[in-house]
Amino acid sequence: MKANSRKRLFLSLVLVGLVLTAVAMAFSWYLIRSDAPVGRWVGITLVVFGVGFLVYALAGLASLTISLLTGHNIAFLSKAREQVAFAFLPVALRVGGWLGLDKDKIRASFIEVNNQLVNQRQVHTTPDQLLILAPVCLQEASCVRKVTHDIENCRQCGRCPVGDLLRISKHYGVHLALATGGTKARQLLKELRPQVVIAIACERDLVSGLQDARSIVVKGIANQRPNGPCFNTLVDIEEVENTLQDFLTPEHI
Numbered sequence: 545m546k547a548n549s550r551k552r553l554f555l556s557l558v559l560v561g562l563v564l565t566a567v568a569m570a571f572s573w574y575l576i577r578s579d580a581p582v583g584r585w586v587g588i589t590l591v592v593f594g595v596g597f598l599v600y601a602l603a604g605l606a607s608l609t610i611s612l613l614t615g616h617n618i619a620f621l622s623k624a625r626e627q628v629a630f631a632f633l634p635v636a637l638r639v640g641g642w643l644g645l646d647k648d649k650i651r652a653s654f655i656e657v658n659n660q661l662v663n664q665r666q667v668h669t670t671p672d673q674l675l676i677l678a679p680v681c682l683q684e685a686s687c688v689r690k691v692t693h694d695i696e697n698c699r700q701c702g703r704c705p706v707g708d709l710l711r712i713s714k715h716y717g718v719h720l721a722l723a724t725g726g727t728k729a730r731q732l733l734k735e736l737r738p739q740v741v742i743a744i745a746c747e748r749d750l751v752s753g754l755q756d757a758r759s760i761v762v763k764g765i766a767n768q769r770p771n772g773p774c775f776n777t778l779v780d781i782e783e784v785e786n787t788l789q790d791f792l793t794p795e796h797i
């Protein structure tokens with residue numbers, strides 16, 4: 545299917561969905577306005593759902609604000625807090641766009657929020673449950689070693705951060721994988737089923753990964769791009785190692 549056809553299919557489905565929603569709303573409004581007893585129940589149901597949704601969203605927003613400002617986690621609102629954070633991301637990106645803000649700055653801010661929420665959960669795990677997931681652009685472009693196929697192919701020659709990541713992954717006994725993109729990353733998560741992921745990538749890929757893997761604990765570390773995007777990128781190895789230590793149970797550090 546050509547790209548335009550795919551887009552048309554998606555847009556048609558969205559349009560059909562909108563028409564169905566409008567018809568449902570118009571019908572509900574008709575029932576509420578009519579004298580039929582069912583109209584009253586439809587009205588009550590809509591009000592209950594509407595108020596419930598609003599209360600849930602406000603509770604999540606309050607919990608998120610308290611968490612970010614005080615570092616205090618209201619445990620029973622954790623789920624609502626995270627759902628609100630993710631739900632507000634597209635809104636933040638849109639509003640930021642209107643204000644002419646750099647989208648990567650907004651994404652970096654969201655990653656910070658995510659990381660703080662992850663910290664507050666105080667998750668600790670064993671090395672076999674932890675995966676460091678890094679992008680292939682960390683590999684020195686002239687290196688011929690097929691590290692995405694098998695990370696052990698890296699000779700740790702010191703020319704790029706892959707060797708350092710391999711060193712710390714071996715030292716702590718955690719998994720390390722290099723992904724060529726989102727599809728490969730999802731495949732690795734499916735295969736390894738880690739409890740915790742330390743994800744290294746650019747802000748855009750990190751945010752997209754965080755949205756895809758919400759059932760897993762993921763802490764994001766943005767790579768550095770002194771040579772431009774996707775080319776000989778770098779990462780703060782000390783930050784990766786410190787993050788790793790935070791997640792491991794004391795006997796594994």
Ligand code: SF4
Nearest residue numbers: 687698699701704707
């Ligand atoms: S550390 Fe050396 S061998 Fe390993 S991926 Fe980088 S350049 Fe290649």
